[in-house]
Amino acid sequence: MAELERELRLLGAAIEVPPEPDLVRTVRARITEREPRRIARRPLVVVLAVLAVAGGFAFAIPQARSAILRFFGLENVTVVRVHELPPAIRGPGAIGERLSLADAEHRIGFAPLLPDLGPPDAVYLDPGGELLVLLYGRPVRVRLSEFRAHYSLEKFVAAEQLVQRVRVGARPGLWIQGPHVVAELFGQPRLSGNALIWQRAGLTLRLEGRLSRDQALRLASSIR
Amino acid sequence: MGHQLAAVALTAVGTWNRASRCGVVPAVVGRPLSDSDLVARAKRGDEAAYEELVRLYQGIAFRTAYLVVGGAADAEEAAQEAFVKAYRALGRFRTGAPFRPWLLRIVVSEARNRRRSARRRGTLALRAAAGAVSGDAAPSPETALLASERREELLTAVNGLGEKDRLVITCRYFLDLSEEETGVALGWRRGTVKSRLSRALRRLRTELGDDDG
Numbered sequence: 001m002a003e004l005e006r007e008l009r010l011l012g013a014a015i016e017v018p019p020e021p022d023l024v025r026t027v028r029a030r031i032t033e034r035e036p037r038r039i040a041r042r043p044l045v046v047v048l049a050v051l052a053v054a055g056g057f058a059f060a061i062p063q064a065r066s067a068i069l070r071f072f073g074l075e076n077v078t079v080v081r082v083h084e085l086p087p088a089i090r091g092p093g094a095i096g097e098r099l100s101l102a103d104a105e106h107r108i109g110f111a112p113l114l115p116d117l118g119p120p121d122a123v124y125l126d127p128g129g130e131l132l133v134l135l136y137g138r139p140v141r142v143r144l145s146e147f148r149a150h151y152s153l154e155k156f157v158a159a160e161q162l163v164q165r166v167r168v169g170a171r172p173g174l175w176i177q178g179p180h181v182v183a184e185l186f187g188q189p190r191l192s193g194n195a196l197i198w199q200r201a202g203l204t205l206r207l208e209g210r211l212s213r214d215q216a217l218r219l220a221s222s223i224r
Numbered sequence: 225m226g227h228q229l230a231a232v233a234l235t236a237v238g239t240w241n242r243a244s245r246c247g248v249v250p251a252v253v254g255r256p257l258s259d260s261d262l263v264a265r266a267k268r269g270d271e272a273a274y275e276e277l278v279r280l281y282q283g284i285a286f287r288t289a290y291l292v293v294g295g296a297a298d299a300e301e302a303a304q305e306a307f308v309k310a311y312r313a314l315g316r317f318r319t320g321a322p323f324r325p326w327l328l329r330i331v332v333s334e335a336r337n338r339r340r341s342a343r344r345r346g347t348l349a350l351r352a353a354a355g356a357v358s359g360d361a362a363p364s365p366e367t368a369l370l371a372s373e374r375r376e377e378l379l380t381a382v383n384g385l386g387e388k389d390r391l392v393i394t395c396r397y398f399l400d401l402s403e404e405e406t407g408v409a410l411g412w413r414r415g416t417v418k419s420r421l422s423r424a425l426r427r428l429r430t431e432l433g434d435d436d437g
Contacts, residue, residue: 004425004434005397011378012398016351018296020286027278027307032271078315127333128411154312183309188337 077174077197077204078154079163085156088181088189095124095133108132112146113203116222120144131184142209142219145184148202156181156189166196166213168220173198175213182208196220259323267314274314278307281324284399285331288409291394292335294346302334309334325401325408332391332409347383350375381431389424396421 104123105111112132114120120134136142147153157163157180164175174197183189195208196216205223207216257265257276265273285306290299310317310330317326339346350372382393395406396417407417 008397016349021300023282024278030308031311
């Protein structure tokens with residue numbers, strides 16, 4: 001055993017790896033790319049902030065990373081408003097490992113909350129073992145993601161899209177109407193349809209599907 | 225009233241951010257900042273601090289991505305994407321936790337995604353005349369001891385392993401990560417790392433016809 005391990009270490013040193021590229025400039029360009037637009041956007045942000053006060057529901061999220069809004073009660077969901085949605089894949093994307101509900105529960109270490117839709121058609125766990133995804137219907141009609149507070153999501157919404165603050169029972173939630181891009185920590189950014197996000201029992205839940213706001217709220221209330 | 229508050233809040237964030245960026249300069253003179261200092265600064269929006277982390281870890285990030293995906297262009301893309309994602313995810317990074325395995329976890333995930341979607345999967349190859357490379361990549365005397373025939377055989381066996389077996393071998397032996405770091409990088413528990421590693425070694429031994437263990 002020890003001999004094989006030693007040989008593998010030596011093999012590692014002999015594998016051809018191309019010269020490493022310099023990533024500093026490209027990464028810098030990408031993490032700062034939204035900065036110049038911040039000033040131009042601010043008037044819109046303020047206008048929509050007025051609407052938020054007037055309407056009580058609709059509000060805008062400034063796009064600058066430094067001013068990302070962390071929602072009260074939804075600290076681990078970040079919404080970034082952008083001029084153009086980032087590149088994203090369509091369809092469900094690679095979620096991770098497919099498991100039975102019982103195995104997934106064992107691996108993730110919490111009991112999943114389930115909607116009133118019967119047993120899920122498929123259950124997945126992300127490669128980090130922190131995000132549980134339940135799929136309902138074939139083809140998939142409803143996708144329910146669940147994770148604990150230390151995991152989080154990033155969402156990109158287009159400038160013209162309104163994000164609504166809603167209540168799921170007594171708990172604060174967020175309704176995003178229309179196509180937006182959701183970036184989970186693992187996997188590629190993915191184009192998502194309407195989505196409802198809220199927290200319950202120490203979990204963050206995200207319900208996505210071809211659902212109207214009222215249908216999503218009703219389904220969310222059925223979750224136990 | 226409400227919109228004034230909103231405007232004030234935004235201005236305050238902007239000013240504070242600029243101030244923290246300026247603040248990094250004098251501190252760099254003197255001793256180099258530790259990873260956790262750099263991460264703490266980057267978390268506060270200090271892009272210069274994050275650039276320093278990119279500089280420090282781009283080598284291992286690219287190497288990791290390359291060993292997983294097996295192609296230079298995909299590896300560069302995966303490493304770059306991982307740094308951007310890690311930056312955006314810094315808010316969820318637990319202060320005081322080691323940065324390297326956390327970053328590598330995102331790198332591995334990006335590289336695995338690319339490998340899955342690649343039409344032709346890259347396989348790893350040995351450096352040309354790996355036993356006698358000149359210049360700065362000169363092998364250690366121990367490297368030369370591993371006969372080239374045996375190296376080829378071993379690499380073919382590794383290339384032929386299933387994904388998880390290959391990943392655990394890559395992290396533990398090609399990247400020389402500890403068991404704990406391997407666990408973080410692959411998102412597995414320590415016990416899972418141990419059991420998958422011994423399974424992968426067993427398979428390699430069977431493949432190579434080494435049955436004496």
